[in-house]
Amino acid sequence: MAADSRPKTMTVEEQAVFLAALEERRQQVYDYLNGWPGAAGFKPPEIHDAIYSYLRRRGKALRPLALLLSCGAVGGDESQALPAAAAIEVFHTWTLVHDDIIDRDDLRRGQPTVHAQFAAHARERYGLDADQAAHYGRAVAILAGDSQQSWAFALLGDLVNRGVRAELVVELVRRMATSLTPQLLEGEMLDVQFALTPDNSVGEQQVLDMLTKKTGALLEYAAWCGATIGLAGRPDPEDLAGRLGRFAALCGTAFQLRDDILGLTGDESKLGKPVGSDIREGKRTLIVHMALANGSKRDKARIIGALGNPAATTGDLDDALAAIKDSGALGKVEELANSLISQADALLDGLPDTPQRGLLGSWASFLLARQY
Amino acid sequence: MAADSRPKTMTVEEQAVFLAALEERRQQVYDYLNGWPGAAGFKPPEIHDAIYSYLRRRGKALRPLALLLSCGAVGGDESQALPAAAAIEVFHTWTLVHDDIIDRDDLRRGQPTVHAQFAAHARERYGLDADQAAHYGRAVAILAGDSQQSWAFALLGDLVNRGVRAELVVELVRRMATSLTPQLLEGEMLDVQFALTPDNSVGEQQVLDMLTKKTGALLEYAAWCGATIGLAGRPDPEDLAGRLGRFAALCGTAFQLRDDILGLTGDESKLGKPVGSDIREGKRTLIVHMALANGSKRDKARIIGALGNPAATTGDLDDALAAIKDSGALGKVEELANSLISQADALLDGLPDTPQRGLLGSWASFLLARQY
Numbered sequence: 001m002a003a004d005s006r007p008k009t010m011t012v013e014e015q016a017v018f019l020a021a022l023e024e025r026r027q028q029v030y031d032y033l034n035g036w037p038g039a040a041g042f043k044p045p046e047i048h049d050a051i052y053s054y055l056r057r058r059g060k061a062l063r064p065l066a067l068l069l070s071c072g073a074v075g076g077d078e079s080q081a082l083p084a085a086a087a088i089e090v091f092h093t094w095t096l097v098h099d100d101i102i103d104r105d106d107l108r109r110g111q112p113t114v115h116a117q118f119a120a121h122a123r124e125r126y127g128l129d130a131d132q133a134a135h136y137g138r139a140v141a142i143l144a145g146d147s148q149q150s151w152a153f154a155l156l157g158d159l160v161n162r163g164v165r166a167e168l169v170v171e172l173v174r175r176m177a178t179s180l181t182p183q184l185l186e187g188e189m190l191d192v193q194f195a196l197t198p199d200n201s202v203g204e205q206q207v208l209d210m211l212t213k214k215t216g217a218l219l220e221y222a223a224w225c226g227a228t229i230g231l232a233g234r235p236d237p238e239d240l241a242g243r244l245g246r247f248a249a250l251c252g253t254a255f256q257l258r259d260d261i262l263g264l265t266g267d268e269s270k271l272g273k274p275v276g277s278d279i280r281e282g283k284r285t286l287i288v289h290m291a292l293a294n295g296s297k298r299d300k301a302r303i304i305g306a307l308g309n310p311a312a313t314t315g316d317l318d319d320a321l322a323a324i325k326d327s328g329a330l331g332k333v334e335e336l337a338n339s340l341i342s343q344a345d346a347l348l349d350g351l352p353d354t355p356q357r358g359l360l361g362s363w364a365s366f367l368l369a370r371q372y
Numbered sequence: 373m374a375a376d377s378r379p380k381t382m383t384v385e386e387q388a389v390f391l392a393a394l395e396e397r398r399q400q401v402y403d404y405l406n407g408w409p410g411a412a413g414f415k416p417p418e419i420h421d422a423i424y425s426y427l428r429r430r431g432k433a434l435r436p437l438a439l440l441l442s443c444g445a446v447g448g449d450e451s452q453a454l455p456a457a458a459a460i461e462v463f464h465t466w467t468l469v470h471d472d473i474i475d476r477d478d479l480r481r482g483q484p485t486v487h488a489q490f491a492a493h494a495r496e497r498y499g500l501d502a503d504q505a506a507h508y509g510r511a512v513a514i515l516a517g518d519s520q521q522s523w524a525f526a527l528l529g530d531l532v533n534r535g536v537r538a539e540l541v542v543e544l545v546r547r548m549a550t551s552l553t554p555q556l557l558e559g560e561m562l563d564v565q566f567a568l569t570p571d572n573s574v575g576e577q578q579v580l581d582m583l584t585k586k587t588g589a590l591l592e593y594a595a596w597c598g599a600t601i602g603l604a605g606r607p608d609p610e611d612l613a614g615r616l617g618r619f620a621a622l623c624g625t626a627f628q629l630r631d632d633i634l635g636l637t638g639d640e641s642k643l644g645k646p647v648g649s650d651i652r653e654g655k656r657t658l659i660v661h662m663a664l665a666n667g668s669k670r671d672k673a674r675i676i677g678a679l680g681n682p683a684a685t686t687g688d689l690d691d692a693l694a695a696i697k698d699s700g701a702l703g704k705v706e707e708l709a710n711s712l713i714s715q716a717d718a719l720l721d722g723l724p725d726t727p728q729r730g731l732l733g734s735w736a737s738f739l740l741a742r743q744y
Contacts, residue, residue, distance in 0.1 A: 042720035044584040047561050098518060126568045137566055139474040142514060143500060143557045149518065150553035153525050157546035173545055174529035181522035185515045189419050192511055196498045328718040372563040 010365050019364035023066050025078075025085070028062035032086045037050070038154060042147060046121070049113050049341065050144035051151070054093050057109040062367060063088045066219055067226035069363060070244045072356035074232020080162045083185035084229060086154035086328055088222045094148035095184060095218075100140050102192060103281075115141035152176070164229055180221040187213030194284035194309060204293065207286045212249065215256040220249035244360075245343050250344035251364045257337040258368060260285040261330060264321060276317040282308020286336070287329045341368060382737050385568040397440050397450075397457070398433035404458045410526060414519060418493070422486050422516035425525070426465050434739060435460045438591055441735065442616045444728035448602020452534045456544065459527035460594045463548070466520035467556060467590075471514050474564060475653075482551035487513035524548070536601055544597055550595040559586030566656035567680060574655060576665065579658045584621065587628040592621035613717050616732075618672035622716035623736045629709040630740060632657040634704060636693060648689040654680020658708070660703045667699035713740060 010018065035054055042048040043083045064085035069083040081259065097106075100113040107113060114116050119137030122128045128136060137273045157240065159169050190210040224245035232240060264287065278285060288307065292300055306312040306320035324330065344364060382390065405427055414420040418545060435458035443453040470486040479485060483743035484492065489527065491509030494500045501510060531541050562582040567576050596617035601714075635650045636659065650657060658678065664672055678684040696702065716736060723729045 032476055038550045038554075041550065041558075044556045044565065045556070046565075047557065098514050102514060104507070122568075128568070135476070136564070136568075138510070140469050140561070142474065143561055145518070146466075146521065147554055147557050148550040149521050153550035156548055157542055157549065160539075160542055163573075166542045167532075168547075169539045170529055170532055170541050173542075174526055177522040177526035177529060178410045178413065182410075182415070182519060185519050186413075186415045186419065188414055189512070191517055192508070193416065193418075194492075196500070196508075 002287075007084075009360055010354070010367075018170050018359060018366060022061070022065055022363075022366075024268055026058070027080050028035035029061055029064045029081055029085050030055070032082055034087065034310065036099070036149075042348065046116075046140055046142055046294050047147060050097075050118060050140050051147055053114050053117065053144075054096060054108060057111060059089065059109075060090070061089060062221045062363065063092055063219060065250050065363060067222040069245075070223040070226035070241075070248070070354045071158050071230035073229045073244065073360060074230040076226075076232065076234075076353070080164060081226050081229040083158035083162065084225050086158075087152045087176075088218070088225070089294060090148050090155060091152040091180075092218060092306075094145040094152065095188075097141050097148065098147035101138055102188065103205050105275060113141070127331065128224050139205050150180055152327075159229070165233060166226065168233060169208055172228065174186055176221065176226075180217055183213045183217040187215075187217065189239070190214075191284070193284040197284070202284060202289060204286065204289055207284060207289050211256045212253050214368055215229065216252040219252035220245040223248035226352060232335050238350075247344050247347040247360070247364075250340045250347070253369055254337040254340040254344070255367050257286060257333050257340070260287055261333060262338075264324060265330065276321055279303075279317060279320050280308070280312050287324060290329035291324040291327040294329065294332075295323060298325050301324035337368075340358075381741075382734055386734055389556070390731060390738060391733075393731050394433070394437055394735075394738075396428070397437050400454055401433055401436045401457050401461055402427070402430060404454055405461065406455065408458075408527075409443070410523075411627040418490065418512055419519060422469075422490060422512050423519055424491060425486050425516075426468060426480060427461070429483060431461065431481075431669040433461060433465070435464055435591060435594045437735060438593040438732070440618050441728045441732050442465075442595040442598035442613075442620070444490060444609075445603035445726055445732060446599045446602040446724055447615060447726070448509045448604065450597075451535060452531075454597050455527050455530035455534065456597050458530075459524045459548075460597070462520050462527060463524040463552075466524065467518040467560075469513050469517035469520065470505060471560060473510055474560065485513070486516055502527075516641075518620050531601070535536075536727050537605060540600065540605060544600065548593065552589055553588040554587045557591045559583065559589065562586075562657070569656070574656060576658065576661055579656060580682075580696065582623070583658070584625050587618055588621035588624040591624035592617040597621035612723065619716050619719040619732070619736075622712045623739055624720070626709040626712040626716070627739050629658060629712070632659055633709075635697060638704065645651060648678075648693055651678050651689060651692050652682060657675050659696060659705050661702055662701035663699040665698040665702065667695060671699050672694035709740075 039051075042051050055304065067085045067088050068078045068081055072078045097114050100108055103117050105113050106116045111117075115134075115137040117137070118140035119133040121140075122133040122136035122147070123130075126133075153176070154171060156169060156172050158170070187210050188208070191214060194207065194210065202250055227241035227244045227340050260278070260344070263283075263285070264276060266275060268275050279288070288303065291303055295303065300323075302323035303320045306316040309316070312320075341364070345361075348357060348361055348364070351360075373645045411420070411423075414423050439457045440450045440453055440461050468480065469486050475486050478488045479483050483489075487506075487509040489509070490512035491505040493506040493512075494519055495502075496510035498505075498508070525528050525545060525548070528541060528544050531544070532538055559582050562578070563586060566582065567578065596613050599613035599616045632650070635657070636648060637648060651660070658677065663675055667675065672695075674695035675692045678688040681688070684692075713736070717733075720729060720733055720736070723732075
């Protein structure tokens with residue numbers, strides 16, 4: 001692992017500047033969402049609560065930040081892009097609500113997922129049994145996510161109120177609808193299918209492609225969208241919008257690879273889930289793929305014994321983890337993540353020198369510096 | 373029941389003209405959907421299949437027809453509105469795919485629903501057990517419906533290719549996102565909740581409001597959208613777009629009331645489901661509400677014994693049906709449907725005399741003449 005391809009470390013001062021910039025924009029995005037007049041149409045109260053459930057818990061708003069900074073980085077007025085930043089946060093949220101049903105996850109940001117929350121609600125309010133309550137919870141989560149998807153498009157529509165030309169808004173809507181959504185959902189579907197597919201029949205490139213779609217596509221759209229608003233139809237001979245999009249996508253994919261590493265090596269209390277739970281769930285991370293492809297016959301058997309096996313004991317999991325470490329897969333994936341980060345850095349270096357470019361560098365460091 | 377408020381009967385000639393007009397436009401809409409270039413992005417193959425599943429079975433395309441005729445009825449060029457007609461068919465389809473999960477329906481247009489189809493697929497391909505396969509089927513159906521929602525917005529975006537001004541396209545997107553979706557999903561959520569709510573605590577107006585949102589809102593949007601494209605920004609002092617929207621919404625609500633009547637009195641073989649199955653499922657139709665509100669104490673007890681009771685025998689159902697008939701609720705609901713139709717007719721009569729106005733009259737007759 002080459003030291004110079006690690007994510008750049010921020011100075012204390014840079015970090016303070018970045019965190020202030022992040023918090024300011026995060027506040028703007030959430031103020032916009034909480035004050036959105038159309039929310040009066042989110043009815044009945046259960047649907048309103050479900051739609052705002054994850055938003056009340058507030059994410060770090062790193063996607064909206066990428067959008068706003070990309071707008072500024074091409075000389076645009078960030079405040080004009082605010083509704084699009086809000087759209088990206090809502091778009092991300094609907095994918096989480098539906099993904100949590102599919103992954104049968106019960107916790108999100110330390111609290112019940114939407115479907116779990118409303119299953120509990122149905123037991124209390126209607127006295128339903130466990131199966132019926134789970135079904136009711138899923139129904140609320142499906143409908144709330146559906147409503148949020150439309151909300152994201154509505155928020156893009158709000159851009160005309162801030163003087164963004166209608167032609168541009170239509171372009172943003174079309175790219176969200178024809179490129180972002182299909183890519184992201186393909187990534188989710190492949191993730192489900194790979195976990196059910198016999199080991200080794202899924203190739204390294206397929207796994208990388210899946211996680212680029214699942215994580216990179218939304219960040220690519222966010223940065224491209226912000227830059228496109230910022231350019232406001234001006235010619236873009238250097239393809240700044242495309243380059244910012246690729247920069248953000250590379251960082252997103254690198255983040256996902258790091259996240260997979262942390263899932264196997266991180267600190268359980270900070271991780272919010274047991275170390276190795278990805279293995280028990282059969283999650284086909286790139287690490288697992290590489291370990292199966294390159295490990296010894298004995299290592300492979302140790303991994304397969306626990307992979308996707310709900311009955312795997314802690315001992316089985318420890319054994320599988322040890323086999324993965326022995327295979328060298330962790331180092332290889334770390335190396336790949338670093339190479340993606342180098343490519344991202346190079347793209348950023350080619351942009352005009354603006355405060356936003358500096359903040360985008362800090363954004364990448366912040367995204368990638370998680371040490372659980 | 374006043375004879376003059378029955379839906380108008382078409383002459384044989386009118387019927388032939390109408391059916392030819394319907395079939396021509398239906399073909400255009402489905403050709404547009406089947407040839408849509410962006411469909412190459414619907415991946416992997418399971419998602420592509422799921423997205424096109426109901427579309428391959430072809431609905432009657434009555435919603436797209438309402439849109440296209442409304443465009444022509446205000447003097448617009450129907451061919452310009454074709455992408456919006458396709459958008460409406462796809463929008464309707466995603467709501468069906470998700471609704472079928474929520475209602476646990478296994479059949480749609482005589483074939484397996486998307487979630488049932490892919491549960492069967494998962495059993496074969498991955499050898500999953502019943503619970504896991506059902507979960508996989510739901511995952512595919514959730515993701516396919518999500519993809520279809522975005523597709524509907526993408527199709528609205530296609531309008532710019534046919535010379536519709538971008539400002540108008542943004543207006544259509546915003547109304548779909550901020551008004552149509554929340555209304556329709558509110559209707560679906562209330563439908564689920566009312567079925568779980570103790571008898572009589574749901575009021576007649578609430579039930580009517582629920583089904584207006586669930587069925588009327590989409591037709592209202594379709595007609596308004598077609599007229600708005602047809603008007604192309606020209607002043608609309610007589611609010612033709614709004615009147616066409618209300619006309620279609622009234623027909624949709626009347627259709628739903630008729631559908632509920634047929635569900636209790638129709639011919640089982642044409643209905644595609646057992647007569648009275650709505651009662652066993654606890655569906656809170658307006659008929660059931662009125663029967664509970666107005667029936668004798670004994671009739672009420674006979675209805676409540678079967679309502680939402682999966683263990684209800686055929687005898688119990690027959691008894692509940694007899695009680696509903698005794699209560700006079702069927703006649704009252706038929707009367708209400710006829711009054712809505714009269715209001716719709718009056719709205720239509722006020723429109724300029726065009727071939728499309730005549731066809732919209734036939735459209736209403738066709739929609740409402742179902743005799744199962």
